[in-house]
Amino acid sequence: MFSFWRNLGLTRAAAVFFSIPRQALGQCSSRTGGCLIPNRESSGSRYNVPPSAEFVARVSGISTMAKLPYRETADGLDAAFIGVPIDTGTSNRPGARFGPRQIRAESALLRAYNSGTRAAPYESLMVADIGDVNVNLYDLKDTCKRITEAYRKILATGCIPLTLGGDHTIAYPILQAVAEKHGPVGLVHVDAHADTSDVVLGERIGHGTPFRRCVEEGLLDCQRVVQIGLRGSGYSADSYEWSRAQGFRVVQVEECWFKSLSPLMSEVRAQMGVGPVYLSFDIDALDPGFAPGTGTPEIAGLTPIQGVEIIRGCRGLNLVGCDLVEVSPPYDTTGNTALTGANLLFEMLCVLPKMKYY
Structure with missing residues (x-):
């Protein structure tokens, strides 16, 4: 059963299992999203297109990110969703090891086009879900080695990884693997915390x-690093002194309250320039009123609107990888935190290089 779905691809398998008329496939306008397998080709290869909920029920099928096909490797892909299900580095509430699974489940609500930006990711890039890194939940250092090795292989194919965390x-x-390929990279880091402690316990x-x-x-x-949304109590009067000393731009949450972050992102794009950039988004950057399912919540955070503004503000950057981390389903009783994470990952996909916009 599993090999059948993998070999045929999710969309074609859906057509078989749900008896979708052939005339419903591939003959409608790609602008409407009303077809499952539009005839879109690049270098002789058909793009992966998730099945539309107009034809296939969202609750059906194997749970992959955005209902994309599953692939065992990144070979032939321009971008790939990959999970890293760990929480053994967590200092407070655990549960982020289940983040990738829940984000995938909630991602069934995603559709093929970005209505806000008119991005068409599945007309632009070959994308798939390549599963999870085989982590070692008993040994964090070994897990880190496994992650680096897995990402070396992904990056060697030319694929851009979009990561579902995990803490x-x-x-x-x-970033060890990313820097091996690209050299030192710029970083857009969205978080309640600077994550620059030296030794903890x-x-x-x-x-x-x-x-x-x-x-x-x-x-x-370090001259191309920005940290956005930092807040909360600290272990010293200036919790971000070390970051500033390295050359990071620190944008504390007080600078973000009651305003659009589009002007900030114009400045960030200028700071990042044309060099490679990695985007790391901790879901606890958002106020826990919007995203309670996380391990170390801090009040008075960013809104989901501001989170989307930050990601959309990365359009035009040379993004070489992105992650969405710290979703903890045990504290996410409605699923809204994972749903928000899924949507933010879709927004990341929609700002990757070579994206087509209508």
Whole structure:
């Protein structure tokens, strides 16, 4: 059964199982989203197009990100969704190991086009869900090695990874692989926390330390790093002194209250320039009133609108990877946090290079 779906692809399998008339496939306008397999080709290859809920029930089928086909590798893909299901680097509430699974489930609500920006990701890029990194839940350091090895293979194919976390520890081993390929990268980091601690409870690797480790290893171009949404109580009077000392631009949440962040993102684009950029979005950047399902919530955060503005403001950047981390389903009783995460990941897909806009 599983090999049948994998071999035929989700859309074609859906047509078989649900007896969709052939005339409903591939003969409608690609602008309407009313077809499952439009005749769109690039370099002789057909793009992967998720099945439309106009023809296939959202609750049916195997749960993949956005109901895309599952692939075992990134070969032949321009972009791929990949899960890293860990929470062994978490300092407070656990549960982020289940984040990728719940984000995929909620992503069934996504459609093929971005109505706000008119981006057409499935007319632009070959995209699939390539499953999860085989993590070691008993050994965080071994998990980090496994993540780096997995991302080396993904990046070697030329594919841009879009990561479903998992706690924020994963940004460190991912950026190790990214910097091996691209050199030091710029970073757009959206978060309630700077994640630049040195040692926590005697450990140097955890979800509060990834960007300190990245700086120490030369993975970041520190003059092209911006941290947006930082807030909360701290261990010192200036919790972000270390970030500023490295050359990071720190945008505390007070600078974001009651305003659009589009002007800020114009400045960020100028700061990032044409070099490679990685986007890391911790769901706790959003106020817990909007996204309660996370491990370390902080009040008075960003709104979902501002989160979307930040991501859409990355359009035109040379994005080489993105992540959405720290969704913890046990604290997400309505599923809204995971749903928000799924939509933010779709927005990330829609600002990747080579995107087509109507």
